[in-house]
Amino acid sequence: MNDMNKVGIVGYGITPFTKDDKKIESILLDSAKELFKNNQKINRDDIDAVLVSTNNNSKYLSPILSEMAGIQPKIAHTIESLCNSGTNSIVSAYSYIASGLADMILITGAERYDSPGQILEWDNSRGEYKHPIFWASIFTKSYKREFSISDEQLAIVSVKNHKQAKENPNALSKKTYTVDDVINSKKLTEDLRLLNCSRPCTGSASIILASEDKAKQLTDKPIWVTGIGQKTTSAGFTKNNSFSSMESTKLAGQTALKMANKNSKDIDVAEIHDAFSVCEPMALESLGFSVEGRGMDMINELHDTNNFKINPRGGLIGSGHPLGATGIAQTIEITQQLQSNAGKRQVDNPKVGLVHNMSAAATSSTVLVLET
Amino acid sequence: MSFESKLNKGEFFIPECTECKKIVWPPAEFCNHCFGIVSLKEGPFEGKIMEFSRQNEQYFCLVEFENTIKIIANISKLPIIGQKVKISKCGINDGNYFFQVI
């Protein structure tokens, strides 16, 4: 890896997640505009590539965003991989820079609340049960059975993440909830309540990646992408071998930590893809933060001590889940944390952070390691 | 006949490669192992309940066949993990597959 160029995060822009009915093109521009407003030193003429992350069906969105933002990039295209489109775009941008094809790249993720990325039509093995609440119900039931976990215990994930989202001005949720609120919220299935779910929403997030030289010119506090791991085990939910752990997350996590020469114990702050409550303990276990079946112990302790180490911005459950923007918003949160710029969400002096972003019942996962 | 045209008539077949004999799932024209041509194996097949949940009054379960393929199916009575079941009804409704087991 030593002969590759180092890649750093030099700027970001993010706008509040809402239920607004806006055109995808305007949503994309929202966070890109915010980014350039906050980073006046970045010259748009120096941007070599514009990558758009979305599940929206509109075409040619990267050239459109480039034109709206006054950029004439060498490379411009869209990247789609359902819910982990955002980190997939960051990985693509990393590769362009590490290989020397580009020096500075704008990555913008955006989604509308009615995204077509919520339901994977292709996976017919699920019969009539194609909505994500059904794989989430199977995961939840299986996890509860295997590790003797109750609905009340799992509800802590939602309670904690809503509490943390309250300190995130861009989060969709503005409320806090109790365990009783969660277990008495609208029943979607026997194993899933409304407050156990992340909510689709309208949102946008932008980030700029640059080569080492560029990064050092543009910011005093570059955050380096030091580890990347990705794994896709299948496209269909029913191909999973385990319904109480995440195979693709295990493999992606190992790859990313190995590349960064780190161990899960070295991670000071992490964004975890809590699409549903059960995903948080499952992912923590699959990433090696906890032994199998004990993820809730860690979550409980963090909640009780008001420690924001896991999902400081409120996770997907608290922040909302605009699919294409989520992985980028997670990366922005870890960047802010590592720059000690996360306001009331700030974790104590973090040096190493991790982003976990996944798709379609953990059939595909991306893990990033970021460092100061 | 394709898997879908059989399913559309309410019949559940399991797609199998004519070359390497592996089960090909989800159903496809070609084997994802050797790209051999896929043929349809006729049932009845015995499935095993791996997991289940319930929406309103309707139970749904993850059923495994031939130790290889899994589907999500309706079931009318409270399922038991490991319970042996067979397909009682299946088809295509508005482009979506549906399966029921007993």
Ligand SMILES: [Zn+2]
């Ligand atoms: Zn074959």
